[in-house]
Amino acid sequence: MKKIFLYILAGSLCFSACKKSDDDVNTYVEPEDINVQNSYDDQAIKKFMDENYLDVQGNIKSFSATDTADDKEKKLSQLDYKTLPSGTIYIIRDGAQPPTPTPPKDLTIKPNDSMRIMVRANSYLATLSDGKGAFTASATFINTINGNGVPVLDPTFYYISNVEGKKNPLIKNATTDAAKQPGYYVISGFNEALQKFNAYDNISNSTPYNLQGVIIVPSRAAFARNPHYPYNYAGYASPISLRNRSFVFNFQVYGREDRPY
Numbered sequence: 001m002k003k004i005f006l007y008i009l010a011g012s013l014c015f016s017a018c019k020k021s022d023d024d025v026n027t028y029v030e031p032e033d034i035n036v037q038n039s040y041d042d043q044a045i046k047k048f049m050d051e052n053y054l055d056v057q058g059n060i061k062s063f064s065a066t067d068t069a070d071d072k073e074k075k076l077s078q079l080d081y082k083t084l085p086s087g088t089i090y091i092i093r094d095g096a097q098p099p100t101p102t103p104p105k106d107l108t109i110k111p112n113d114s115m116r117i118m119v120r121a122n123s124y125l126a127t128l129s130d131g132k133g134a135f136t137a138s139a140t141f142i143n144t145i146n147g148n149g150v151p152v153l154d155p156t157f158y159y160i161s162n163v164e165g166k167k168n169p170l171i172k173n174a175t176t177d178a179a180k181q182p183g184y185y186v187i188s189g190f191n192e193a194l195q196k197f198n199a200y201d202n203i204s205n206s207t208p209y210n211l212q213g214v215i216i217v218p219s220r221a222a223f224a225r226n227p228h229y230p231y232n233y234a235g236y237a238s239p240i241s242l243r244n245r246s247f248v249f250n251f252q253v254y255g256r257e258d259r260p261y
Contacts, residue, residue: 028125028137030244036224037126038087041135041218041246044126045089048248049077058093058211059120059145060250075212078088082196090196091214096252098200107198111191112159112259115199116151118144118209119251124154126219126246139240141247150205151254156229157187158194161208166261170229178227185229189221190249202255215249222247 031037045221053073055061063070065163081091098107120143124135144152160168161180174180193215 011144023124028127034132034220036212037244038218039180039222040126040128040133041220042087042188044124044135045216045218045246046077047132048124049081049089050075052076054079054091054093054211054214057209058096058250059253060214060248084189084192084221086189086192087218088106088193088221089214089216090193092197093211093213096210096212098198101201105201107201107256109195109197109199109253109256110258111195114129114154114259115158115255116153116202116205116254117155117158117251118151118211118254119155119249120145121247121249121251123240123242123245123247125244135246139245145250147207151252156185160185160220161261163261168177171201176227179229187217187222187247190215192221193217194253197253199253199256202257205254207254209252212252213250215247215251217247217249219244219246 018088031040052060052062053070053075055073060076061070061073063073063075074223076091078147079088079091079093083089101107101209121141123139123141125137127136129136142152142157144150156168156170160171160182162171163167164182171180171182176182197212201260222245225243228242
């Protein structure tokens with residue numbers, strides 16, 4: 001009986017969370033001027049960075065209004081973050097970067113590398129709240145950390161082959177001009193910022209994670225208002241449009257290899 005009650009409670013909580021997210025999406029009104037959306041994104045990112053910190057494993061956590069245990073933690077905005085011309089922000093977490101291997105080996109991440117990544121990412125809509133931009137309608141984009149706990153190899157939002165003779169089936173079999181382009185699938189801001197990090201030296205998938213940092217991508221450096229892949233990255237139809245959505249990635253790159261094409 002107790003188990004049944006717990007299942008009902010869990011289901012009701014899930015329904016409430018989904019309902020709130022649906023309500024946020026339904027009340028969102030897209031600004032006619034995309035520059036207004038860009039401004040909302042930047043304001044929302046600043047607010048997000050003021051309201052969150054990194055725990056001992058590098059997970060993004062919200063500050064508690066009632067628990068004083070996190071009072072000494074640094075806000076994301078107090079860390080040494082960098083902003084790229086696209087508006088994408090990245091934070092390289094101190095003490096969580098790969099050591100130099102012996103003998104020395106190039107661990108820099110290049111644009112077309114093949115890589116394994118442990119990642120948790122959410123998407124958000126930035127809208128006006130009390131006169132300022134704020135994130136609403138949080139939705140899981142990908143989560144291997146709380147999912148199967150196994151790094152993913154070359155997720156499509158990072159890389160998709162458009163090389164002649166090696167085209168990804170999604171591109172090869174596409175029926176629209178938009179779907180034949182890598183930008184239909186790839187989040188450019190994430191790819192750009194990832195190149196500021198080094199990969200670990202092909203550590204085992206079973207190695208406990210110690211997240212390297214954070215990448216925050218405003219909608220203009222993601223899909224903006226362009227057509228995009230209508231499925232999430234678990235491979236099934238997504239109920240949420242990624243139009244105007246910003247992304248927050250929390251991750252560790254377990255390994256990289258030169259791509260042979």
